[in-house]
Amino acid sequence: MAxxxxxxxxxxxxxxxxxxxxxxAGQPYWQPLFKGYEPAKEWLAKTRPDVxxxxxxxxVNAFDFKMIPTFALGCAEEFPIADEGWxxxxxxxxxxxxxxxxxxxxxxxxxxxxxxxxxxxxxDHGLTVPLTLLCGSPPHWPxxxxxxAVNVVQYPAPTGRRCYHLGQAIRRAVESWQEDLKVxxxxxxxxxxxxxxxxxxxTNPAFDKAFLDDLSRDPERLTRxxxxxxxxxxxxxxxxxxxxxLMRGALGPKVAEVYRFYHVPASSTAVGNIILECR
Amino acid sequence: xxxxxxxxxxxxWIFDAQRARAGYHLNQFLYTLMKEENxxxxxxxxxxxxxxxxxxxxxxxxxxKREWNRLLELGAVVYALAKLAFTDGRSYQYMASQMTGxxxxxxxxxxxxxGRSPDGWRSKSERERH
Numbered sequence: 001m002a003x004x005x006x007x008x009x010x011x012x013x014x015x016x017x018x019x020x021x022x023x024x025a026g027q028p029y030w031q032p033l034f035k036g037y038e039p040a041k042e043w044l045a046k047t048r049p050d051v052x053x054x055x056x057x058x059x060v061n062a063f064d065f066k067m068i069p070t071f072a073l074g075c076a077e078e079f080p081i082a083d084e085g086w087x088x089x090x091x092x093x094x095x096x097x098x099x100x101x102x103x104x105x106x107x108x109x110x111x112x113x114x115x116x117x118x119x120x121x122x123x124d125h126g127l128t129v130p131l132t133l134l135c136g137s138p139p140h141w142p143x144x145x146x147x148x149a150v151n152v153v154q155y156p157a158p159t160g161r162r163c164y165h166l167g168q169a170i171r172r173a174v175e176s177w178q179e180d181l182k183v184x185x186x187x188x189x190x191x192x193x194x195x196x197x198x199x200x201x202x203t204n205p206a207f208d209k210a211f212l213d214d215l216s217r218d219p220e221r222l223t224r225x226x227x228x229x230x231x232x233x234x235x236x237x238x239x240x241x242x243x244x245x246l247m248r249g250a251l252g253p254k255v256a257e258v259y260r261f262y263h264v265p266a267s268s269t270a271v272g273n274i275i276l277e278c279r
Numbered sequence: 280x281x282x283x284x285x286x287x288x289x290x291x292w293i294f295d296a297q298r299a300r301a302g303y304h305l306n307q308f309l310y311t312l313m314k315e316e317n318x319x320x321x322x323x324x325x326x327x328x329x330x331x332x333x334x335x336x337x338x339x340x341x342x343x344k345r346e347w348n349r350l351l352e353l354g355a356v357v358y359a360l361a362k363l364a365f366t367d368g369r370s371y372q373y374m375a376s377q378m379t380g381x382x383x384x385x386x387x388x389x390x391x392x393x394g395r396s397p398d399g400w401r402s403k404s405e406r407e408r409h
Contacts, residue, residue, distance in 0.1 A: 059358040064310045083313055085365035155295040196357040199290030200375040203394030232401045236291050265390035
């Protein structure tokens, strides 16, 4: 049977990808951030998952405004890298897992989560920056990836509680797949940040620390954070943290935190990284 | 029903259904700037390029003048707006600095000092008192 063994929370700030792509990762601005991700990279290499389910959001790259799916599951063989306005990132194409993705859709819809099925989709920094942070710059990504795109661009995003419940349903779906597969779930985006308007640049390390603490101690408390509270306390774009709750829901009731890293800033973002193993 | 009064957050334009409706053509224009040939065509003759989209006069002027906050107010979503900054060869931090009324260097420095504290920015009334 397939099983979810762990979850990773990580920011997906585009400037991080640009720093790697432009050879700036060793510069004083970026060096502490990449150093902070080294243990997570080693952990992933040692864990050797067969599949990553990456929960992320598209930033008006795959989806324009003709259609805005709330939860979209990538079911393609592969996903090309989006040109977001400065040329596509020079990273490998992302290989999917259509058989397992198809099973997830079927299981989730019957479990009353009405997923949008996506058979063609470029992936943007929301998905590729976490891969770069956790896998470095290999010629091919080390495992297959199922993208799960969540709308956090047009208000309202799905609530944290809804995301948490979807994560729980994903755990049930993965466990009903016959192949022996090791699956790791990424929840991406955040942490505190605002990138628009006169309030841009807002960060809230106290909010972020409490969020990281309660991913293992009291995730139910986190599911009660209202959309407005994310925006007031942690910046308009901190609503992305609902995607970490989707990841957390997929890990089952008990987890052990095995790594944490926090750093301000990457561009306008407070960056967080956490690894939670299922117990 | 959850507390939904996001208009009370100062210095912020939440991209909700009404703003998305008002900004639909504006955002679809910005979306075309993902392609290199479109970026070139736009920069070669901005007015002519914009004539191909059903923008309001206010939206058109705000694009031409790069009035970033005004564009947010008129329905642009910030991720689409970033494509205009990139088309100009500007960084995201440049655009953010323009929205906050400081130079790019000052903005970068503020972030290096840990960013903007939420104190004084949680609500419009807190902003007035601050």
